[in-house]
Structure formats: structure tokens, C-alpha cells
Amino acid sequence: DADVTQTPRNRITKTGKRIMLECSQTKGHDRMYWYRQDPGLGLRLIYYSFDVKDINKGEISDGYSVSRQAQAKFSLSLESAIPNQTALYFCATSMTSYNEQFFGPGTRLTVL
Amino acid sequence: AQSVAQPEDQVNVAEGNPLTVKCTYSVSGNPYLFWYVQYPNRGLQFLLKYITGDNLVKGSYGFEAEFNKSQTSFHLKKPSALVSDSALYFCAVRVSYGQNFVFGPGTRLSVLP
Numbered sequence: 193d194a195d196v197t198q199t200p201r202n203r204i205t206k207t208g209k210r211i212m213l214e215c216s217q218t219k220g221h222d223r224m225y226w227y228r229q230d231p232g233l234g235l236r237l238i239y240y241s242f243d244v245k246d247i248n249k250g251e252i253s254d255g256y257s258v259s260r261q262a263q264a265k266f267s268l269s270l271e272s273a274i275p276n277q278t279a280l281y282f283c284a285t286s287m288t289s290y291n292e293q294f295f296g297p298g299t300r301l302t303v304l
Numbered sequence: 305a306q307s308v309a310q311p312e313d314q315v316n317v318a319e320g321n322p323l324t325v326k327c328t329y330s331v332s333g334n335p336y337l338f339w340y341v342q343y344p345n346r347g348l349q350f351l352l353k354y355i356t357g358d359n360l361v362k363g364s365y366g367f368e369a370e371f372n373k374s375q376t377s378f379h380l381k382k383p384s385a386l387v388s389d390s391a392l393y394f395c396a397v398r399v400s401y402g403q404n405f406v407f408g409p410g411t412r413l414s415v416l417p
Contacts, residue, residue: 196347232410234407234410237405240404250404282347293405298345298346
């Protein structure tokens with residue numbers, strides 16, 4: 193897990209605030225992903241990127257945006273946070289679309 | 305659309321007994337199937353995968369899974385459970401032409417001493 197890091201690990205914010213979650217990886221993978229985890233719902237894909245110039249919406253992209261600053265960095269932003277965005281957020285990487293994903297430790301976000 | 309079901313929210317098993325965590329899937333192409341484990345306050349860790357070949361796949365920590373195409377299942381198994389196996393387990397699927405994975409809702413495994 194040390195190969196994929198996420199900051200911050202915990203964040204409490206208020207409705208309407210802008211929040212950025214950051215992900216860095218040292219695995220040299222081109223593919224990076226952002227998921228949110230909610231109890232009983234598993235992981236749902238927010239955005240994914242196959243390289244710096246290729247960013248795609250996932251299943252639940254509304255209310256989120258992303259930036260791929262470099263091969264190793266992929267940030268998730270909540271432009272105006274709302275309480276139902278309270279969740280555990282994970283970044284992941286993979287070598288190809290057919291290989292297993294490597295996950296960061298997660299960011300627990302609470303929106304009051 | 306592809307989907308994954310894990311019919312049991314919770315599985316309890318005594319230490320030393322065999323364990324099974326169930327997964328069924330629905331896809332319109334050839335499935336690539338994965339199992340991940342999540343320990344408290346940690347990200348998901350890869351356990352094993354089925355891409356092609358032998359239906360019985362062996363993975364980390366003594367886990368194995370059996371791909372059954374006719375039943376569209378990919379159940380996770382271990383012959384002898386350990387208390388340290390207690391965690392949340394996720395099944396995931398993607399199709400050969402698809403871009404992304406779909407995860408099941410997770411099954412919480414509790415191994416009782």
C-alpha cells in the first residue's frame with residue numbers, strides 16, 4: 193500500500209466548501225482510478241485516467257472533478273461539498289486494464 | 305450491463321473450519337474475475353484473479369477460488385480459516401472488452417476462535 197499514497201487520510205468539512213483529495217503513486221502505472229465506498233454498496237467508480245491526457249467519467253462523476261497532473265499524480269476535487277458526499281474515497285492504479293488494481297489507504301471525508 | 309452479487313452480507317465460521325464466500329456475476333462477454341480483501345482502516349488488497357485457463361485459481365494467504373461458467377459464479381474458498389482472515393471481501397468483474405471493473409457490495413467474514 194505504500195506505493196499508492198493518499199492525502200489527507202481524514203477530512204471534516206462543511207457544506208459548500210471546495211475540497212481536494214490527492215493521490216500519488218510510485219508504481220509507474222499509467223492507469224489511475226478514484227472510487228468511493230459506502231456501506232453495503234461496495235466501490236463505485238468516480239473517474240479514471242489511462243494517461244495524463246486521457247480522463248474519463250465513471251459511474252458517479254456528478255459533483256466531482258479530477259486533474260491528472262503527472263503520471264504519478266491524480267487529484268479528486270469536490271467543487272461544493274454536500275453531506276451525501278460523506279464517504280471513504282480510494283485511489284487505485286493498475287498496469288493495464290486487465291491487471292489487478294493497487295489501492296491507496298483511503299481518505300475518510302465527512303461533510304457536515 | 306455487468307453486475308456482481310455477493311448474496312451474503314456476513315459469513316461466520318469457526319477457526320479451523322473451511323470457509324466459502326460467494327460471488328455471482330452477470331456479464332455479456334468473457335469475464336475477468338477478481339477477489340480483494342479489506343482490513344480495517346486499510347485499502348483493498350488483491351487476493352487472486354481468473355482470466356482464462358484452469359477453473360481453480362490459487363491466490364494469496366491460502367485462498368483459492370473456483371470459476372464456474374455455467375453457474376456464473378466465482379466463490380472464494382479456504383480449507384482452514386484463521387481468525388486473522390476476518391475482514392471485508394469484495395468480488396469484482398470486468399469483461400474482456402470493457403474498460404472498468406464492477407465491484408460487489410462486499411461480504412464481511414468473521415472467523416471465531
